[in-house]
Amino acid sequence: MDKGRFTLPGETGMEEVIADLVERWGVDAVRDSDGTSLSQDILDMGLQIYSTLCLVREDNEWAKQHPQYRQQIYLMSAPLIVTSKVKTIDIMADFFADQFVPNTDVDIKKYWQVVNRTTGEIVPSAHWSYAEGIVTLEQAEQFHKYTVSFLAYQIWEPVSMYNHITNNWTEEHRLPLDVRYSEAQEHVLKVLKDWLAKHPKTDIVRFTTFFYNFDLIFNKEGKEKQVNWFGYLSCVSPLALDQFEQAYGYRLTAEDFVDQGRYNTPFKNPTPRYLDWMEFNQKFIAGYAKQCVDMVHDFGKKAIMFFGDHWAGTEPYGKYFSEIGLDAVVGAAGDGVTTRMIADIPIKDTEARFYPYFFPDVFFEGGDPVGESMPIWIKCRRALMRKSVGRMGYGGYLSLAYQFPDFIDHVTEIATQFKGIHANAEGTQPYKASFKVAILNTWGYIRSWQTHQVAHSLWNQRCYSYIGALESLAGLPFDIEFISFDDIRQHGIDPSIGVIINAGDVHTSWSGGDHWSDPKVVSSIREWVHQGGGFIGIGDPTAYEHQGVLFQLADILGVQKEMGFTASVNKPKVTPVKEHFITEDLEDDIDYGEGMTMIYQAEAGAEVLDVHHNSCNLAVNSFGQGRGVYIAGLPYSIQNTRLLSRAIFWAAHQEEQLYSWFSVNPNVECHAYPETGRYCAVNNTSETQKTTILMENDLRLELELNGMESVWMDMNM
Amino acid sequence: MDKGRFTLPGETGMEEVIADLVERWGVDAVRDSDGTSLSQDILDMGLQIYSTLCLVREDNEWAKQHPQYRQQIYLMSAPLIVTSKVKTIDIMADFFADQFVPNTDVDIKKYWQVVNRTTGEIVPSAHWSYAEGIVTLEQAEQFHKYTVSFLAYQIWEPVSMYNHITNNWTEEHRLPLDVRYSEAQEHVLKVLKDWLAKHPKTDIVRFTTFFYNFDLIFNKEGKEKQVNWFGYLSCVSPLALDQFEQAYGYRLTAEDFVDQGRYNTPFKNPTPRYLDWMEFNQKFIAGYAKQCVDMVHDFGKKAIMFFGDHWAGTEPYGKYFSEIGLDAVVGAAGDGVTTRMIADIPIKDTEARFYPYFFPDVFFEGGDPVGESMPIWIKCRRALMRKSVGRMGYGGYLSLAYQFPDFIDHVTEIATQFKGIHANAEGTQPYKASFKVAILNTWGYIRSWQTHQVAHSLWNQRCYSYIGALESLAGLPFDIEFISFDDIRQHGIDPSIGVIINAGDVHTSWSGGDHWSDPKVVSSIREWVHQGGGFIGIGDPTAYEHQGVLFQLADILGVQKEMGFTASVNKPKVTPVKEHFITEDLEDDIDYGEGMTMIYQAEAGAEVLDVHHNSCNLAVNSFGQGRGVYIAGLPYSIQNTRLLSRAIFWAAHQEEQLYSWFSVNPNVECHAYPETGRYCAVNNTSETQKTTILMENDLRLELELNGMESVWMDMNM
Structure with a gap:
């Protein structure tokens, strides 16, 4: 297959497999993933080398020595209904003790809030006390509901935690550093510089991502409790609150973050205060990310970011994104929507990391990775036909995926189709409605x-x-x-x-x-x-x-x-x-x-x-x-x-x-590229489909397509 | 059958039928209905005579001569979206011209309101004009929505209108008088006095009801547009607004009545202003109704009211109801809920007028009045077992109902069961839960x-x-x-x-x-x-x-x-x-x-x-x-x-x-009257049912009941 546009997750020990897939999939780049590394042999295969780098969890030793710079978060305890006998709140009762630990280093009476959720009033700080994980309400209204909003340190970087739990890893938990603190900032830049110096073979630094993960909160049992991919919770710290106050002239409180337990979900119309908070972080993150990207460029490498994980504040469709100076964005494409979310970003290049991720939750004995991939690819393909990404790839353990030969064949087909879109569209726009x-x-x-x-x-x-x-x-x-x-x-x-x-x-x-x-x-x-x-x-x-x-x-x-x-x-x-x-x-x-x-x-x-x-x-x-x-x-x-x-x-x-470039049978769609004179009929089902394509000027074409097939044709034939 | 507790709708010409039903149904009272009258022969049959009387529509001649005392209403026009070309609102476009006519006798700039429903603002009166049913917006915002709230005279008393349309009557439309006006008040009392003098045979005056009908608004085509059985719309008039202002210290406006087009549905939490309006009318209505009732008593007759039709403001469960001094309330019972609504009224006696009403919408050739009545009776019977009304009855045209012999038999069964409840319960309370x-x-x-x-x-x-x-x-x-x-x-x-x-x-x-x-x-x-x-x-x-x-x-x-x-x-x-x-x-x-x-x-x-x-x-x-x-x-x-x-x-x-007085089979229910030692098993289906009744003290009874059957038994047997 033509070599190009394909990023493969490499893994030490898989050198022969990689060589095989370079041929079969036309791989031109190899990457590591969280949990895998690339051997010298792989680095020497003549492929472009993508190296994943998550700066905030890179130097765990330093983080352990500087616990004051761990990332923080505001959490709201489970509510308590006060009775004559029950007046205490175990603030961590709903949360995963491996992920969070209450921050009692601060003046908790200043940073924490106990809220009467029946009246909406903040309980005066003299009316409650805290010791060993328990808030005791010294004065409270009977049968009112109370919550505690508390600042907590994040003691396990959440993506790493997720991967760790999913794969039953045993390695040390990674702490996430908060680069809002200048000492952490300087240290992270130093880590990056050292890393760049030590990775001469790396062509492309794939930041995963920058600094603050989306909101991912696990419960007492270590299971996912809530996830808000759009959240800014991890950006908070006493320093950030001070700097925000300086910049905006007012101070945010715990309630601005926990937001009655809704944590500023994007499903809500945002408060002006929350919009300020978002902008405040976007500005800082773009500025500091730019320093990292500039340094990568100084080393003659490209810098790309993963649109996911620690992407809080980068906002690819936001006002400050272009300032970062990235060379490309790579994102996980699980359907047409996420494919377009990546493809439409205003940036030079984009890459889709397709599902399934090569992890044991899908690639297990008896698993059906092809069955998992098929409907996803059908959805992604439709989107790519409208606006393609520059490159495709996968992530995870190649050693797992390679145990499924039918999956390897299936990806060969996907790669062929993916590259076919580029070959036929040649970067031109498909036919579209006039409005x-x-x-x-x-x-x-x-x-x-x-x-x-x-x-x-x-x-x-x-x-x-x-x-x-x-x-x-x-x-x-x-x-x-x-x-x-x-x-x-x-x-x-x-x-x-x-x-x-x-x-x-x-x-x-x-x-x-x-x-x-x-x-x-x-x-x-x-x-x-x-x-x-x-x-x-x-x-x-x-x-x-x-x-x-x-x-x-x-x-x-x-x-x-x-x-x-x-x-x-x-x-x-x-x-x-x-x-x-x-x-x-x-x-x-x-x-x-x-x-x-x-x-x-x-x-x-x-x-x-x-x-x-x-x-x-x-x-x-x-x-x-x-x-x-x-x-x-x-x-x-x-x-x-x-x-x-x-x-x-x-x-x-x-x-x-x-009725222009229209398939009479809705199971088939047609995409035309007038500038290249090519058009494609795509079967979005796994069954054979017959259809009539209505072209322009009353031309029509009868067609039969195999399940999932896509066929490129010439407009003038 | 035992004579008693049964009010029959009489009709001139049906004398023999009435005599027959006195025997078969145990009728002890006969009534007229809207559209029927009782002949001298009927009046002389020795039955109690109920005479329906709706005071506000009784003297149509006087009403025609005093159009200023017709009842009024606030209506909200259909909304208009203003464009450069469309700036006029036909205020009656949504309403029945036979029912309402805009009241232009008042200063419409004072009493009407044009409202910008996009902003919620009232349009200054200088910005609109009115002529011949049309409001023209002289100044208006493009693409905003406007409505006109206007005072209208009611030119067809709505219950009479409904009956008229349902029965294709041709008689003159009745106007509803507003007794808020003292001249109308005095006239109505005079009408009542004359009426009482002219009806020596009447034992019981059945007011249907007093003065203001619930909200019943018909559309352009003369079909029901909206109905709010709980509404107070018809109580409004310029005088009422003035008196309200005097009493409560503030003035209501059109918006208080049309209420953004929701017309103060009871589904809303009421505004304090609306609660004031309700109370204001209850006080007046109770006071004036008392004068009517007192006059009836002075003539040695009883006064009862129909809980329906013009019942606005009487509120049988309200604070002022007992002041009226009624002898009984009669209401339409269409299910268990409405049966209890009547039965639970705190008054000496109650009567249920069962459905179906003897009107041609049910009693037509090929109609199924028994099928109509059966499920209603099953529901009503359950309710009566818990709290009975004193009497039962029907309304409408006996001549129609008598054409359905199976219906006559069916009512015989209902009357038997109804009287059976009284005979067995003897006015005592049924067994019930301790809470x-x-x-x-x-x-x-x-x-x-x-x-x-x-x-x-x-x-x-x-x-x-x-x-x-x-x-x-x-x-x-x-x-x-x-x-x-x-x-x-x-x-x-x-x-x-x-x-x-x-x-x-x-x-x-x-x-x-x-x-x-x-x-x-x-x-x-x-x-x-x-x-x-x-x-x-x-x-x-x-x-x-x-x-x-x-x-x-x-x-x-x-x-x-x-x-x-x-x-x-x-x-x-x-x-x-x-x-x-x-x-x-x-x-x-x-x-x-x-x-x-x-x-x-x-x-x-x-x-x-x-x-x-x-x-x-x-x-x-x-x-x-x-x-x-x-x-x-x-x-x-x-x-x-x-x-x-x-x-x-x-x-x-x-x-x-x-498990006390419990039927194991849910299709059967059991009601026990400990004070009389009687209990009843009731089959709520039309099929035969077997069940076991769990009594008290571990006693049980196996039982089979025919469809719809109810069986009274002795606790000590």
Whole structure:
């Protein structure tokens, strides 16, 4: 196979296997992983050498000698209901003693908070005491609920901890250093310099990542308790709090971090204080990461970052990211959404590390790594067809993966297809609709392809009915933009946008919560739709209880949701419209995921396309020159992808555009590259599919594809 | 049959039928209905004569001559989205022109309001004008939403309108008089006096009802648009507004009535202003109704009121009701809930008017009035067994009903069973649990048996999953009390209460909304449960987003609901407990009605009894000495009734009490009257049922009952 664009996880002792895969997979680079190293023989094979480096856990001895520079975190204890007999809180009762230890080095009366969660009041510090892990409430209200927010040292770097537990490692626990402290900063730079000097063979330093891991908190039993891939909890320290106060003129407290136990999940509309905290850390992290990257460059090496692990504050779609000066970003691609999350980053080069990771949770005797990989690759491939990453790779133990010959063959096929995209597209843009599709939520651009997730590619019951729409979009022929309510307030709606999608549960940042009570937001969108824009709502779009209604743009969507306050009003009995452009290709009942209840026709002219148990699951409406579509939920599936595609073209009043480079059979998708004259038909199922491809100018092609097959063809043939 | 306790709707021309039914049904009283009259022959049959009288529509000529005294109402127009071309609102576009006409006699700039529903601001009166049904916005924000709240005259008394339309009457439309105006008041008293003088044969004046109908608003097409059986909309008038201002020191405006289009549904926690308005009208209505009742008494007749129609402000469970001095209340009983709503009124005597009403919507050729009546009677009978009404009756056209001989036989059976309850109970109390069950919501006692309804016995999708629990309770052996959050704040929890039930959708008055952020409420309930109380939550109990959680008493209920803000936190995988006291008699899957999603185990010790799609539908928990039960919804069914019964006894820690006068087969219920030594087994199905009745002291009785049969037995046999 052509050599190039493939990063292999190497491992000492696997030299012959590597040589074999250089041929079979066209590997041109080799990397180490957490837990593996590369032998001199591997380093001498003439491949590019990627070396993973996690600076904050690199020098464990120094960290042990400087425990004051361990990373910290604010945690909220399990709540206590106070009775005459029970007045003490074991603050670590919910947490993993191997991961955290309360920080009692600080003045705990200043840094910790005991909160009466019944009243929301902070308990005066004189009313509680602390000793040996226990907070005792000296004065408390009977049958009120109390929590303790306490600062804790992180005594086990969480990614290392995760890997350690997953692989039953026995090595010493790694401590994470907090580079906010200048002595730690200087030491880490020195560690980097020494490391660079000692790794002359390394071509590319793969930072995994920089300094602060996303929020990963384990419970008493050492199992994952909560994960917020977008969190900034680990950035906190007394020094950071002081510096923040200097910079912003006010001081954050424990409550700003524990946030009533919600820990500033991105599902919430963020507080201004939290936005300040994010920016404060982004600035610092970009600045200090730049020093590291500059040093790598000084050694004549490239610096890339892993978009994951300690990526807090780097924010590839954030304001400060470009300042870091990275050469590339590599990320884990578990589906189309995460593939696009990597591919769309504004940077020179990108790389996808595909799943499964070569770890024993998948690669065990009797395991089915091909079965694990297949649906992931199908999803990733759709996304790559729209916007490819520069390189592909894997991670983990090659020695494990090599025990599965069918998996080795399977990756050969993936590599062939991956490289085929580059060979045919030649870096040009695929054919796409004449208009952009915008995803509207509170976060906008900074959370591009990062909505409705607690962690990337992780199924969640509150998410899948919405992230499914993004998964569909990842491989559809649209330019996608993520916009915020602030964007609309400040700049209006870009005329290149043809359709806006608002998707999410009520009150979340994804649907938008109280932004929908802002007259500027609703009137701007109304005006834009009235002049011809398309607006698609999924789940609880535009939902905020204001002036007697929940869906603020029911006039556009055509439907409203009954929460009980207008239960007295008779709801129109609707007969679903049987034939519509949007539902033309449906073969089965639509899967709305979690779905909705009591959605009713709110506008006389709205057409309802699907009703279940008196609730409108799918509806369309006209508003001035524009159109609205309501969908109760949209988990990812081939049928839902076609449905969304049709909904978008219909909402944009551009139905005819659907039929360019269109596969009549929805199981097949077609991607065309006009500049290279090549197009590809892709079978997204594991079964043989027949289809007709509608090209342009009424040309059509009958085609049969094997399961998972993708076929490149010439437009002029 | 024994004569007594039966009120028959008479009709001129049906004299022989009446004579027949006096024998077959044991009729002792005859009444007229809206649309029927009683001939002299009927009046002379020796029966008690009930005469319906609706004072506010009695003298239509006088009403026509005094249009200024027609009842009024505040209506909110359909909303308008303003564009450059569209700036006018047809205020009556949503309403029935035969029912309402805008009141332009007043200074409309003072009494009407144009509201910007995008900002919530009232539009300055200089910015709009009105002519011929159209409000023109002279100044308005583009793409904002506007409504007009306008005062309208009611030009068709709504119950009469409903009857008229249902029966295709052709008679003149009746106008409703507003007795708030003293001239109207005096005239109505004169009408009453004349009427009384002219009806010497009348024994009982059946007011239907007094003065102001519940909210019944028809749409443009003359179909029901909305109905709020609990509304006070018709009480409004410029005079009422002035008198209110004098009494309360502030003035109500249009917005206080239209309430963003929600019209103060009881599903909302009421505003203090609305509570004042209710009380203001109750005081006036009780006072003026008393004058009417006194006059009836002066004529040597009895005065009873129909609990329905124009009952606004009479509030049989309100503070001022007893002042009216009525002899009895008669109400429409469409199920167990409405039966108890009548039966439990604190008054000397009560009467149930059973469904179906003898109207052509049920009694038409090919209709099935017996099929209509059967399930209603089964529900009503359960309730009567717990607390009977004094009398039964029907309404409408006897001539219609008499065309259905099987219905005549069916009512013979109902009358036999109804009178049997009185004969066996002899006015004594049935056996019941040693503790009370309290329904906790925002309204408390005044809405006894009036929760979760838009109109009595009317199915509603937002209601049935909750009212079902009340329907079950209507026939279960518990003393039921309706308590409010204010009761708990002011008086704590009565020690006679063993179990509190909180049921309803989030944010509604039925679950309680922001009352759950009151520390006094939650700590009082926690303390009471901790000392042994039982707390049952249905749907969204204790739900209010406060301090990071939705269900404020998750610590008692054992479960919490995920709205998205803690989606990052892993939810425990639970294996349902297979055997539990509560689920012992289940044969089928439980029907939770609308149900809930994403309910998860919140307390480590909670036991989950039923899970569907990762959501806990049924769970139990311990809290101190007390217990909590969570149920996702509880539509009425025999199985759910048994489930609730068991849940209550379990929550109260009184499981053994279940087995006194207990039918092993849940299709049969048993009601015992210890003071008379009689007990009754009732088959609540139309099929034959075998069961074992567990009496007291380990006695048991094997029994077989025909479909619908009820059998009275002696305890000492």
